[in-house]
Amino acid sequence: MRLKDDNDEEEGPKTMSHCSIGHLQPEKSFVIVGYALTSKKVESFLKPKLEGLARNKGILFVAIDQNRPLSDQGPFDIVLHKLTGKEWRQILEEYRRTHPEVTVLDPPDAIQHLHNRQSMLQCVADMNLSDTYGKVGVPRQLVIKRDSSSIPDAVTKAGLILPLVAKPLVADGSAKSHELSLAYDEYSLQKLEPPLVLQEFVNHGGVLFKVYIVGEAIKVVRRFSLPDVTKRELSKNAGVFRFPRVSCAAASADDADLDPSVAELPPRPLLERLAKELRRRLVVF
Numbered sequence: 476m477r478l479k480d481d482n483d484e485e486e487g488p489k490t491m492s493h494c495s496i497g498h499l500q501p502e503k504s505f506v507i508v509g510y511a512l513t514s515k516k517v518e519s520f521l522k523p524k525l526e527g528l529a530r531n532k533g534i535l536f537v538a539i540d541q542n543r544p545l546s547d548q549g550p551f552d553i554v555l556h557k558l559t560g561k562e563w564r565q566i567l568e569e570y571r572r573t574h575p576e577v578t579v580l581d582p583p584d585a586i587q588h589l590h591n592r593q594s595m596l597q598c599v600a601d602m603n604l605s606d607t608y609g610k611v612g613v614p615r616q617l618v619i620k621r622d623s624s625s626i627p628d629a630v631t632k633a634g635l636i637l638p639l640v641a642k643p644l645v646a647d648g649s650a651k652s653h654e655l656s657l658a659y660d661e662y663s664l665q666k667l668e669p670p671l672v673l674q675e676f677v678n679h680g681g682v683l684f685k686v687y688i689v690g691e692a693i694k695v696v697r698r699f700s701l702p703d704v705t706k707r708e709l710s711k712n713a714g715v716f717r718f719p720r721v722s723c724a725a726a727s728a729d730d731a732d733l734d735p736s737v738a739e740l741p742p743r744p745l746l747e748r749l750a751k752e753l754r755r756r757l758v759v760f
């Protein structure tokens with residue numbers, strides 16, 4: 476796409492934010508990314524540094540005005556969004572139909588099953604990656620849709636071993652969807668609020684790896700995580716404990732002096748196969 480400078484009479488993006496067209500070199504080609512994000516996401520993601528880097532690479536971020544028809548805005552090369560709701564979904568589907576030349580990241584139907592922690596992990600569970608470079612699996616888990624009083628029985632029947640990590644079933648980016656708890660004893664499980672996923676706690680040395688995948692690009696970071704739970708701790712503790720965003724960006728362990736047994740990154744070939752397989756199964760970028 477060609478974007479002309481301010482003096483140009485031709486149509487340019489009308490809702491451009493955080494950038495001034497006047498500073499752009501005339502006749503330079505830019506990829507225009509229209510974004511529809513919550514204000515929280517704009518704050519955490521669209522940092523001046525990212526915008527500067529993007530601009531140097533010929534990428535411009537332009538805010539989509541949610542109060543105006545999407546088709547009246549742009550033109551965009553890419554629509555980047557992280558909003559939920561039926562209405563927004565319909566707007567995007569209609570836009571994709573009428574603007575097949577625009578890449579929508581990602582199409583609503585493709586991300587639908589990522590909004591639910593059960594379906595989100597299903598394709599990982601279905602993956603049958605050979606054990607050449609390491610195993611990929613999902614912790615044993617149980618979905619509770621309703622009735623908190625039924626949880627202790629359901630856990631016993633499923634044979635899940637305590638402690639359990641309780642996660643809201645819906646993963647829609649809301650603060651509530653990130654509220655996780657750790658349940659140490661069976662009795663306290665009744666205090667949890669369905670719908671949720673109960674997962675066996677997997678000891679992992681207090682460090683985890685976050686793997687970011689965009690297209691062919693893979694980036695792995697180390698983050699501090701919950702410490703291992705020992706048998707002694709399990710026998711001492713009871714109750715349900717809410718825990719905060721333990722492995723957030725501020726908990727980076729990239730430069731920490733870690734025991735090599737927990738610090739070693741997953742083998743690259745495993746990540747590549749995992750990334751390829753996930754993209755194929757999820758049909759997302």
Ligand SMILES: Nc1ncnc2c1ncn2[C@@H]1O[C@H](COP(=O)(O)OP(=O)(O)OP(=O)(O)O)[C@@H](O)[C@H]1O
Nearest residue numbers: 614640652653674675676677678700701720721722
């Ligand atoms: N089964 C588990 N066993 C041990 N620790 C776990 C387990 N599941 C989650 N955790 C811990 O809880 C943290 C958050 O888990 P998870 O990523 O599932 O939630 P989230 O709300 O999607 O978080 P984020 O959006 O930050 O990735 C992990 O970083 C890890 O420290």
Ligand SMILES: O=P(O)(O)O[C@H]1[C@H](O)[C@@H](O)[C@H](OP(=O)(O)O)[C@@H](OP(=O)(O)O)[C@H]1O
Nearest residue numbers: 515516519520557647648649685722723724
């Ligand atoms: O900063 P990292 O470690 O990559 O963790 C991200 C989570 O994985 C995302 O799920 C968060 O986005 P949502 O809150 O929209 O789900 C995302 O929220 P944010 O974009 O508001 O920071 C992050 O918390």
